[in-house]
């Protein structure tokens with residue numbers, strides 16, 4: 001075994017691909033999800049069928065009590081945490097900033113930012129050598145949107161990813177001499193269900209000609225970068241960003 005990995009939001013998309021690739025590399029994996037138990041169970045079944053170890057844990061990571069329960073479940077059922085992927089991220093109906101309500105903004109901040117801080121906190125509490133831990137690695141799933149701004153679609157989502165980038169830089173420095181590395185990936189347009197929640201399931205095909213490589217990406221292409229950042233091959237990399245965006 002390579003250690004114990006939590007992937008938040010792993011019932012589908014980039015999170016599911018990361019959980020499967022992590023298990024292939026030898027991690028015991030916690031597949032976190034919010035609602036879709038059947039989808040999470042399928043990811044766990046794929047991992048177990050391939051000889052890996054995995055559990056599914058329902059927890060809405062925007063709630064502190066759920067985050068605490070998620071991490072305590074992993075302590076109990078899988079053992080000492082060594083890796084966290086803060087993958088949960090949501091967006092809402094495409095619109096301009098001038099029509100966004102406070103309720104919408106707070107939902108985005110809580111789900112995309114607060115959850116990442118809370119999960120990072122629980123991971124550091126377990127990994128930091130200053131707290132008796134054995135070290136570990138955190139990867140935040142940001143977005144190319146943090147660089148580009150997502151005008152006319154979801155500037156709120158893009159701004160939440162900017163916060164995630166800053167979390168990556170600041171936390172990386174805070175725990176660099178405590179055995180914990182913190183990095184981020186910034187995916188571009190990836191074929192997943194997230195675009196449907198913005199009201200445009202076919203978005204990647206519409207916009208792919210704006211990508212220098214002239215195509216959208218696959219979840220597995222993002223997972224490969226995440227798992228590399230978690231691994232010892234990235235042992236001197238912290239506070240770093242890997243763009244997985246086809247040159248965009």
Ligand SMILES: NC(=O)c1ccc[n+]([C@@H]2O[C@H](COP(=O)([O-])OP(=O)(O)OC[C@H]3O[C@@H](n4cnc5c(N)ncnc54)[C@H](OP(=O)(O)O)[C@@H]3O)[C@@H](O)[C@H]2O)c1
Nearest residue numbers: 009011012013014034035036060061088089143190192194
């Ligand atoms: N796809 C892209 O083009 C793209 C580009 C850049 C960045 N990203 C980022 O990549 C990450 C994954 O995106 P994706 O496209 O794979 O998303 P997705 O297909 O929409 O999947 C989202 C996952 O997160 C879970 N989830 C949502 N809210 C949750 C919560 N509060 N607590 C726990 N789980 C929750 C969902 O579980 P349930 O189904 O059970 O709710 C699902 O497993 C996100 O951070 C996203 O911003 C995606």
